[in-house]
Amino acid sequence: MDFSLTADEKMIQEMVRGFAQQELKPQAATLDAEHKMNLDNLARMAELGLMGMNIPEAYGGAEVGVVPYSLAMTEVGRACAATAVTMSVTNMVGEVICAFGTEEQKQKYVTRLCSGEYAAGAFGLTESLAGSDPGSMRTQAVREGDYYRLNGSKLFITSAEYAGVTVVWAVTDRQAPKSRRISAFLVEQDTPGFKVGKAEEKMGQRGSATNELVLEDCLVPAANLLGQEGDGLKIALMALDGGRIGIGSMAVGIGYEALDFARDYAKERVQFNQPIASFQAIQWMLADSYTEMESAQLLVLRAAYLKQQKTRFSREASMAKLLATEGANRACYRAIQILGGNGYIAEYPVERLYRDVRVTTIYEGTSEIQRLVIARHILNA
Amino acid sequence: MKIVTCIKQTFDTEAKITIENGKVSDQGVNLIVNPYDEFAVEESIRLKEKNGGEVVVVSVGNDKTQEALRYCLAMGADRAVLIQDPALENGDNHSAAVALAKLLADMEYDLIFCGKEAVDDGAAQVPSRLAEKLDLPQANVITSFELGDGQATVTREIDGGTETLEVQLPAVFSAQKGLNEVRYPSLPGIMKAKRKELKVVSLADLGLSAEDVAPKAELVQAELPPPRKAGRVLKGEVEEVVAELVKLLQEEAKVI
């Protein structure tokens, strides 16, 4: 067993770290305060190959592998979680089109996602009445000649307002068993009837847009059906398995960032004539959380490795996401505790990190859903 | 247009320095391409992108230095040559310049770029030594570069200002911050770099002996600077106190 990174992995990690620290981190607080993504950053990331890390060169991707992808997500997550989630969803969308799309779909959409011609990709699964249970969604797609007519609405769709293409799930066969009821469609931004609603006011990750989508007689060419009719749920779940590696990796980054800040602070802050780092209570918080984040990162990298080997990784991805996101939440909580009052003040970064990390246990499958997946694997083994 | 760019692998500028047996220890230290050399590599690649040609990055180093060269290849250099030899391990600036000059003597080049100094020993010797050994003109610490016909016009930093120089080519140029904005290697660049040639040559391959590169300056010992002394509050008449302060800054702290 070899825990060391290869030379390529190290170089990619260093490149992304340099970029994220120099270019993204200085903007993180501003993006948060102004509730605004910087699209120039996304364009630069596409130029660097960060928007299609596991996509074959033939479609404009960098094809560097899932382990480097995880390392990169952790670095971007450390610097700016809002940018990280945008990158994660865009990569996921590119990959899902690669996995299930026709040659034309790949040529048209994947290349644009990778090149930055599309600022981002979006993933339109959740609805107000269907979150953890996407199979119960209401949005409908009815075939009319060369088109599908889509009607319904989606909620909490990351990047929808500037995504060039959104994968939209809709019910194509109400009568079919749940696993075959829904299908996935590739919907371009300017399709008539495709309306992006308001961006939600969020607790954290405020730099990323989270929109409502309204589909009103939205006519999508039949050629934009992704996979076959009825494949929708399978496609969504497969995409989310991979997505969980991205979110887990990002959470690890946020957790480390908060802990490193708290560690440095604890060494400098003096109370009772000694640095607070000399108090065992503080030491234990740091020891516990670093242990948790490092074990989470190992799980995340294992899941990434398995995916890279093209073997099954669903169970491992769920475990990784569960531990990474829950652990990162604890890490940020403790970081604030270590900073005391300063931790609660917006001028210190841990205040934002705490808000940013919160959602990671919710999207791309809540922690409860991860446990469900893990338990199913364990009990069905 | 053929460009040779000399780079050195150095400690990360944030690295904590520890001393072991009178030497700076490299244990656990992150290694990077010397930051000033990155400006040199960037300028070389830009010139190639504009005028066509080839950028060859060269370095004197060890196994680890391959990573630094790969980084330059990922940025866009075309191939790399590493001079590696046990006899060079304790070399000085003279050793490096002699080895590089011998390597370059058999190469074709129109321009040679270096960084203005390495952030480790801060000596700023290799560019000038190399220029001398190759009998080429030099322009050090440049912040702008414009290619002309058989010559280049550069701006270089001098004490308290700048100087614009016209330099006959080929020549050696050393890069200062401000020359350009260094790119990050892209992921496709990193993948392509794996397939680019990285040749390792020994002193024997260059026709040099250990004696030819024996260092002229030898490290006796390295030590950490003395720890911070307890602060002192100066008291008295303003004029006296100020005079004392200036004296201390000059002679004790040696900062002005």
Next chain:
Amino acid sequence: MSIVVFAEQRGGTLRKITYEVVSEGKRLAAAAGDSLKVLLAGSDVAGLAEELKKFGADEIAVANDAALADYTTDAYAAVLAAYIQQENPGLVLLGHSAIGKDLAPRVAARLDAGLVSDCIDVKFADGDYAFVHPIYAGKAIATYKVNSAVKMATLRPNVFPVEENAGAGSVVDFSTEIPAPRTKVLEVKQQGGDRPELTEADIICSGGRGLGNPDGFQLIEQLADILGAAVGSSRAAVDAGWRDHQFQVGQTGKVVSPNLYIACGISGAIQHLAGMGSSKCIIGINKDPEANIFNVADYGIEGDLYKVVPALIEKLKEVKG
């Protein structure tokens, strides 16, 4: 044996570094029992030899040639190398200035000499020189020995004290063949008030709430001008609107580590210290004897900054010439 010092001049005036290097050359010559020879090169510089005599050189060689009007590496290297070859000294010293940095390694390579750059100390003991040079941006200090017949070093400016000394000071002409330089100086621009960037500056002068009003920064700027320093500030001064945020030093501003940090009217809050605590030398100027800045300052001056800083400016003008 002799010690050779290269006397740097620009536009017909000797540079301060020259006095420093000659003074150190004299000290070493005395310690080693060597003679001190100074090479003065340029066009129309013969008059400067007089000035150099005060520093104890045994001989001042003047290479006066129109081809030396501008500094060019080719021409100056030819002269210095020829002079060294003629004198065959044990030690050659230059300043670690823009010219010294350019010239010394060029000549060292021509003579296959060992060169230690940017020395902060040169010691002579047991018949040999030891050269002390900070490495890793001052995070370590290295001592070198040089094994070539001619040993060369460049000396860091502002480190070696200037001392006048008696010496024979005979002035001789030196000439050698000067090749046509392959570089041509088109233009020289002396910089005006441009200040270095905060994070790159060797010296930073900062002001805080203690300035009392925005005009107080004019005083800090005057101080900075004399030192070639950047101007920083505490958050209190930024919050008051006296200074732009880009100049804030501290936890939520810039993190800096200059050689010298002068804090004027700054209390030394932990958030401020987080940004400048790693400065090599810290000066605190504050009227409150209990101010926390005095706990970290290498040198503190307790007093009203409106009295202390003007006096400091005057004193610096004096020593800086």
